[in-house]
Amino acid sequence: xxxxxxxxxxxxxxxxxxxxxxxxxxxxxxxxxxxxxxxxxxxxxxxxxxxxxxxxxxxxxxxxxxxxxxxxxxxxxxxxxxxxxxxxxxxxxxxxxxxxxxxxxxxxxxxxxxxxxxxxxxxxxxxxxxxxxxxxxxxxxxxxxxxxxxxxxxxxxxxxxxxxxxxxxxxxxxxxxxxxxxxxxxxxxxxxxxxxxxxxxxxxxxxxxxxxxxxxxxxxxxxxxxxxxxxxxxxxxxxxxxxxxxxxxxxxxxxxxxxxxxxxxxxxxxxxxxxxxxxxxxxxxxxxxxxxxxxxxxxxxxxxxxxxxxxxxxxxxxxxxxxxxxxxxxxxxxxxxxxxxxxxxxxxxxxxxxxxxxx
Numbered sequence: 494x495x496x497x498x499x500x501x502x503x504x505x506x507x508x509x510x511x512x513x514x515x516x517x518x519x520x521x522x523x524x525x526x527x528x529x530x531x532x533x534x535x536x537x538x539x540x541x542x543x544x545x546x547x548x549x550x551x552x553x554x555x556x557x558x559x560x561x562x563x564x565x566x567x568x569x570x571x572x573x574x575x576x577x578x579x580x581x582x583x584x585x586x587x588x589x590x591x592x593x594x595x596x597x598x599x600x601x602x603x604x605x606x607x608x609x610x611x612x613x614x615x616x617x618x619x620x621x622x623x624x625x626x627x628x629x630x631x632x633x634x635x636x637x638x639x640x641x642x643x644x645x646x647x648x649x650x651x652x653x654x655x656x657x658x659x660x661x662x663x664x665x666x667x668x669x670x671x672x673x674x675x676x677x678x679x680x681x682x683x684x685x686x687x688x689x690x691x692x693x694x695x696x697x698x699x700x701x702x703x704x705x706x707x708x709x710x711x712x713x714x715x716x717x718x719x720x721x722x723x724x725x726x727x728x729x730x731x732x733x734x735x736x737x738x739x740x741x742x743x744x745x746x747x748x749x750x751x752x753x754x755x756x757x758x759x760x761x762x763x764x765x766x767x768x769x770x771x772x773x774x775x776x777x778x779x780x781x782x783x784x785x786x787x788x789x790x791x792x793x794x795x796x797x798x799x800x801x802x803x804x805x806x807x808x809x810x811x812x813x814x815x816x817x818x819x820x821x822x823x824x825x826x827x828x829x830x831x832x833x834x835x836x837x838x839x840x841x842x843x844x845x846x847x848x849x850x851x852x
Contacts, residue, residue: 494580497698499569499668500597501624502633503589568691569624572668575695594637597621601663610644613663620698620850622666628681628719628763629830631667635708635847636716638662656781657843658710664703664848668694681719681828684761685778688852697852706778708846709760712839715827718847719763720776723816723825723834724755732767732788736819737834739787742811746787749819754788754804758814758840764826770804781844782810813841 565573565585573583588594601621603614625631643659644650653660667682669689685704688694709717725733734752738745747753757764759776760783766772772786786808793801817837824833 496582496619497576498597499573499585499622499624501569501587502630503587566670568668568670572691572695575692579699591637594634598637598641608650612660613642622668622698624668624670626670628828632718632828639716657846659843659846662847664850666694666698666850681761697850701850701852703848704851705845705848707760707781708843709783709840710843717760717827719761719828720759721825721827722755722757722764723823725824735823738817740815741785741809744809746807746809751789756816757786759784772806774808781842783814783842784810785814815839
């Protein structure tokens with residue numbers, strides 16, 4: 494039978510002093526000015542405060558002396574019970590730093606290789622379930638997997654697929670911590686049709702099959718599972734114009750002269766729409782391509798000379814995308830994590846690099 498690790502990422506509120514240390518909290522990039530900061534990289538979100546009962550600690554449970562809540566959340570306990578009932582050996586872990594995430598991921602290392610690279614064990618009897626309150630938390634774990642197993646370019650092995658920079662990463666079971674949350678945004682688990690009930694998640698981990706998915710890496714050192722949306726809005730929610738060069742492989746969607754309202758970068762469909770505007774067509778996280786769209790306001794004149802503004806959406810699909818802001822910093826969301834672009838950022842596709850357990 495399998496050993497199963499149920500991994501929860503601690504929020505900033507759970508950490509003494511409100512942070513996990515200079516290395517970043519639960520996959521977050523260090524603060525600007527830190528020695529290891531990644532310029533322009535988004536900060537991975539922790540567990541949001543003010544959540545529902547299932548997003549909090551078990552009611553009535555005591556807190557640790559330092560103010561942290563060490564009791565697993567309700568869905569985690571329910572999933573652990575379902576796994577145990579099936580004979581699995583279950584361990585629940587709350588990680589509050591990248592180092593603590595890495596300690597869990599080290600259990601998936603394969604045997605030593607002649608080339609000395611750290612490589613995942615394809616025959617591992619240990620399975621991982623990530624209890625995530627957001628796509629940003631799930632992304633934080635995948636980012637650490639990439640950092641653990643991606644070989645340096647100078648040591649690229651012959652058994653690495655030619656269209657990838659990382660090996661097949663170990664499959665992950667996804668346990669959404671708030672199945673009943675009311676929101677217009679569909680998280681990645683919902684888009685993929687993954688189970689949300691803890692018992693069904695346990696069944697998928699023990700009886701299901703890995704579903705391999707594309708991964709976007711970027712030159713800021715992070716990864717994207719769902720997508721990114723580049724742009725900003727005013728206090729009333731109206732999009733603000735910005736200018737930037739957007740390229741997809743050899744196609745240029747904007748040369749930097751057009752006023753842009755938004756740029757959507759889609760591995761999956763989380764950012765396919767902006768209000769009532771369809772930005773992306775049909776992004777598919779299994780086709781090996783990234784879909785990109787820019788929204789450009791275009792002024793036209795009617796036969797009577799009246800000005801009209803229509804929104805032109807330009808789309809392209811390819812293996813890589815680059816966005817270069819022309820004027821200052823441009824805010825963006827990447828898997829729900831906020832960041833700012835002030836210089837060129839490139840994303841590229843790693844086909845089938847990561848996987849989820851699916852029923």
